[in-house]
Amino acid sequence: MTRTLRTQVAVIGAGPAGLLLSQLLAGAGIETVVIDRKDRAYIEGRIRAGVLEQGTVDALSEAGVGDRLRREGLVHDGFDLCFDGDRHRIDLRALTGKSVTVYGQTEVTKDLFQRRFAQAQQFFLGVSDTRPEGLKDARPRVHFTHEGRGITVEADFIAGCDGFHGPARQSIPPEVLRTFERVYPFGWLGIMVEKPPVSHELIYANHARGFALASMRSQTRSRYYLQCGVQENIADWPDERFWEELSLRLGPDTAASLQTGASFEKSIAPLRSFVAEPMRYGNLFLAGDAAHIVPPTGAKGLNLAVADVQLLSRALIAHYRDNNDHYIDTYSQTVLSRVWKVERFSWQLSTLMHQFPDNSPFEQRMQRAEFDYIAGSEAAARSIAENYVGLPLE
Ligand code: RFL
Ligand code: PHB
Numbered sequence: 271m272t273r274t275l276r277t278q279v280a281v282i283g284a285g286p287a288g289l290l291l292s293q294l295l296a297g298a299g300i301e302t303v304v305i306d307r308k309d310r311a312y313i314e315g316r317i318r319a320g321v322l323e324q325g326t327v328d329a330l331s332e333a334g335v336g337d338r339l340r341r342e343g344l345v346h347d348g349f350d351l352c353f354d355g356d357r358h359r360i361d362l363r364a365l366t367g368k369s370v371t372v373y374g375q376t377e378v379t380k381d382l383f384q385r386r387f388a389q390a391q392q393f394f395l396g397v398s399d400t401r402p403e404g405l406k407d408a409r410p411r412v413h414f415t416h417e418g419r420g421i422t423v424e425a426d427f428i429a430g431c432d433g434f435h436g437p438a439r440q441s442i443p444p445e446v447l448r449t450f451e452r453v454y455p456f457g458w459l460g461i462m463v464e465k466p467p468v469s470h471e472l473i474y475a476n477h478a479r480g481f482a483l484a485s486m487r488s489q490t491r492s493r494y495y496l497q498c499g500v501q502e503n504i505a506d507w508p509d510e511r512f513w514e515e516l517s518l519r520l521g522p523d524t525a526a527s528l529q530t531g532a533s534f535e536k537s538i539a540p541l542r543s544f545v546a547e548p549m550r551y552g553n554l555f556l557a558g559d560a561a562h563i564v565p566p567t568g569a570k571g572l573n574l575a576v577a578d579v580q581l582l583s584r585a586l587i588a589h590y591r592d593n594n595d596h597y598i599d600t601y602s603q604t605v606l607s608r609v610w611k612v613e614r615f616s617w618q619l620s621t622l623m624h625q626f627p628d629n630s631p632f633e634q635r636m637q638r639a640e641f642d643y644i645a646g647s648e649a650a651a652r653s654i655a656e657n658y659v660g661l662p663l664e
Pocket of ligand 1: 282283284285286287288305306307308313317318319320321322375397400431432433434435436437458460539557558559560566568569570571572573574575
């Protein structure tokens with residue numbers, strides 16, 4: 271028999287977007303039910319983002335999960351762009367007065383889960399057959415199966431925080447939904463290793479052999495990426511080959527201080543730009559990767575999800591607390607205007623920093639000219655910096 275539950279906001283997805291939304295709403299006394307098709311250990315272990323904008327750090331602090339982040343997060347005042355061995359530091363602090371914080375998405379989700387469980391939040395994890403329904407009704411519903419039992423959550427609103435492959439966006443009628451997409455002709459091969467990072471700041475490198483990124487999670491744990499073919503097989507990338515290729519792409523000076531070791535995570539991620547419009551349909555709101563994807567070059571995906579949720583929580587809180595639907599009515603437009611700017615930055619940095627298989631010699635010279643312009647113009651460098659530290663919410 272199907273069990274029916276009632277709540278104010280049904281949240282599909284317990285990634286950073288769904289967990290933070292639930293937490294921000296709880297702070298205003300608004301009740302949520304959060305469901306996810308994966309279990310907690312899986313979600314917490316998913317290695318993804320590493321760089322948080324100041325606005326993201328502030329939002330997490332406001333949600334009561336800023337303590338460990340402030341203690342363990344590494345504050346970075348700049349990063350390096352390298353082009354064929356030439357190196358230019360983007361001084362974030364000097365150019366914008368702001369910095370970014372290196373703190374893994376795994377840690378963000380652990381902190382949020384811990385806080386939500388401490389407050390006995392209602393979760394259904396490991397569900398299947400998630401199906402949103404009645405999006406234009408006053409009481410929309412989410413149906414799913416949990417531990418073999420059918421469950422229906424009836425709510426005032428549904429928040430689709432279920433990532434790129436989730437069912438929320440797909441439940442918007444095709445005649446309403448418009449999507450915009452660019453798939454890049456390469457992926458990123460990423461590894462994690464228990465060794466101190468090669469440099470105390472991030473290095474993004476465009477080398478004739480392809481892009482490379484030197485990143486980190488802590489003073490003792492490094493994260494490295496290499497541009498690779500989307501169809502490549504991880505088995506063809508034993509650690510030795512990875513280190514050899516990374517050394518070539520970072521150049522001899524940097525490679526001299528590279529500490530190598532056995533990787534404990536290795537995966538290939540495709541690169542994609544994607545936007546779905548609108549981000550609201552009836553009483554369904556999309557937030558995070560459910561509505562948009564950016565290539566990881568600008569480190570924006572998680573930050574964009576957090577910004578969406580800040581605006582969505584403001585809209586829902588105004589609805590319940592002040593009976594004011596202005597922010598609900600303008601949510602999609604407000605969020606999309608920022609999303610498109612962040613898409614532009616991620617696309618620009620990806621286009622500058624990768625080797626494109628069918629780039630003509632002209633396009634190669636354009637990349638070089640853009641790097642030289644950034645390296646020689648404070649205005650150009652500031653434009654990169656202000657996007658990297660995060661654009662204002664609206
Ligand atoms: P998530 O994290 O994908 O969470 C969605 C959740 O929805 C669940 N779900 C369902 N639940 C119920 N029923 C269904 N049918 C469901 N289908 C799906 C999923 O199980 C999942 O738990 O989306 P969210 O919350 O919007 O968060 C977005 C971020 O995870 C993502 O944008 C970032 O990880 C992107 N990203 C980066 N972002 C940054 O801001 N800085 C970075 O440095 C950065 N680096 C990266 C990245 C993403 C990467 N990959 C692998 C895609 C580096 C990489 C390699
Ligand atoms: C990461 O550390 O995973 C990372 C850092 C910067 C990026 C993308 C990923 O642009």
